[in-house]
Amino acid sequence: MKYQNNLAFAKQQDKEDTLSHLRNRFHIPKDKSGKVWLYFTGNSLGLQPKSTKEYINQELEDWASLGVEGHFEAKNPWLNYHEYLTDKMAKIVGAKSVEVVVMNTLTTNLHLLMVSFYKPTKQKYKIVIESDAFPSDRYAVQSQLKFHGFSEDDVIEWKPREGQELLHIEDLETIVEEQGDEIALLLIGGVNYYTGQFLDLKRIAEIGHSKNCVVGIDLAHGAGNIQPNLHESGVDFAAWCTYKYLNSGPGSLAGLFVHEKHAKNKELPRFAGWWNHNKQTRFNMRQPFDVMEGAEGWQLSNPPILSMAAIKASLDMFDEIGMDALREKSEKLTGYFEFLINEIGSNDIKIITPKNPKERGCQLSIQVKNADKNLHKKLMEKHVITDWREPDVIRCAPVPMYTSFEDVYEMVSILKGLV
Structure with a gap:
């Protein structure tokens, strides 16, 4: 797939995404003022489906x-x-x-x-x-x-x-x-x-x-x-x-x-x-x-x-959805994520997750040279929830059930501004 580094492209991908409706079936975290977080830590704790309360x-x-x-x-x-x-x-x-x-x-x-x-x-x-x-x-x-x-x-x-x-x-x-x-x-x-x-x-x-x-x-x-x-x-x-x-x-x-x-x-x-x-x-x-x-x-x-x-x-x-459809979207999301990270063009940033989509899931581990946990804290201040792992890696998981292409674009734009 040929990706583009602009917000309009991300929004168009969401519009064409046959699974985009799933996002509305989850509770997306918000801060006290009601601002939505960019959530990239489904690899640590997945978000709550709205149906969970009914089942319990x-x-x-x-x-x-x-x-x-x-x-x-x-x-x-x-x-x-x-x-x-x-x-x-x-x-x-x-x-x-x-x-x-x-x-x-x-x-x-x-x-x-x-x-x-x-x-x-x-x-x-x-x-x-x-x-x-x-x-x-x-x-x-x-x-x-x-x-x-x-x-x-x-x-x-x-x-x-x-x-x-x-x-x-x-x-x-x-x-x-x-x-x-x-x-x-x-x-x-x-x-x-x-x-x-x-x-x-x-x-x-x-x-x-x-x-x-x-x-x-x-x-x-x-x-x-x-x-x-x-x-x-x-x-x-x-x-x-x-x-x-x-x-x-x-x-x-x-x-x-x-x-x-x-x-x-x-x-x-x-x-x-x-x-x-x-x-x-x-x-x-x-x-x-x-x-x-x-x-x-x-x-x-x-x-x-x-x-x-x-x-x-x-x-x-x-x-209801099936793993085939989820994996298809997952590969597109991480592909776009990878493309945008590489577009930053910094020698201080390196993706250590395999480049081959068949050798990875929806997580990308981003190594940032000379960084420490302060980078993670700065992302949090910008309303991006990621997962920091010592010594210098941010683990990010764009989960196909609830992460949008626009989320990915916004997250990388914020990261670029910080590094």
């Missing part, structure tokens, strides 16, 4: 009028409420319904999955992560190693090459080829939180499996952003949060994927609770534990309905 109020009303009977008599009975989310969530991440469940929060799910899939031996026990993995992932794998009697030093880092920011899949290949006999698990962020790089999940799975390593993926910055095609990729497991691109609210429940090839393996070690016991006999109460098949076999507890109601509101919107 429905459950509050049923709780008020039905009490405990809401488990069976509510408009959306609570007993199996999580099942309302499964099919739509599975479509978003490219999975079969048996492979997906919504439960707990992201790091909790990663730990529960590692209980099952990280099975170290004296010879094969090391864990591979990206060198700049999200801190929670690093802490999780370090604690798993220590729990099993190993050292934090048994983490192997997949690093960018000298003087670069992005990862090369060939370097992971070399790591696994040379050390695969000692590696038990690869736990990789499918979209890196810092650079926005979308990694080739299928190839990562093939590389790991070539040396009998288990492959897990953290999709915190991927779900609702890119199309990971988890089933086809062949990865063993994945987990993600829903409060970023899936717009489900702060601290809302997370998603979990376990590949179908593991669905009927009841011998996998796992922690048990009432909610991953066979639902047919769950209420008999005194039955020996009988784990459910598929991803539901990792549930432990009766889920929080109010959080699930917010997720349901969002997933219904995703299901």
Whole structure:
């Protein structure tokens, strides 16, 4: 697409955008005087759909009028409420319904999955992560190693090459080829939180499996952003949060994927609770534990309905629009964003996110030479909400559901004025 660096072009793109109406279905933040913020932090917390209040109020009303009977008599009975989310969530991440469940929060799910899939031996026990993995992932794998009697030093880092920011899949290949006999698990962020790089999940799975390593993926910055095609990729497991691109609210429940090839393996070690016991006999109460098949076999507890109601509101919107249309607009938005940043013509500004749209989601990470957090503060003073990451990167996410081309133009104009 041939872009133009002027406001009229941005407005014309919004006029022609078949998804532009979605913006009106979200609450766009405003200051106390009513001025609208330019919001570029959907990669940290997605905006609230206007329908969310209605979905939550429905459950509050049923709780008020039905009490405990809401488990069976509510408009959306609570007993199996999580099942309302499964099919739509599975479509978003490219999975079969048996492979997906919504439960707990992201790091909790990663730990529960590692209980099952990280099975170290004296010879094969090391864990591979990206060198700049999200801190929670690093802490999780370090604690798993220590729990099993190993050292934090048994983490192997997949690093960018000298003087670069992005990862090369060939370097992971070399790591696994040379050390695969000692590696038990690869736990990789499918979209890196810092650079926005979308990694080739299928190839990562093939590389790991070539040396009998288990492959897990953290999709915190991927779900609702890119199309990971988890089933086809062949990865063993994945987990993600829903409060970023899936717009489900702060601290809302997370998603979990376990590949179908593991669905009927009841011998996998796992922690048990009432909610991953066979639902047919769950209420008999005194039955020996009988784990459910598929991803539901990792549930432990009766889920929080109010959080699930917010997720349901969002997933219904995703299901209506479809990821294909969202990805198409996302590539146009980030393409325009990239074009405008390059038009600034400053040697002090560099986009560290991959140039290839197929290797990134809707986040662009902008490195500003000799900058510090004061730049972020100045953007805030100009009514632009971005996300600062040390030492010198502004993460910006023009989310296709609610960010306009005009937003992108205005944001870059403000940035240009500051640098």
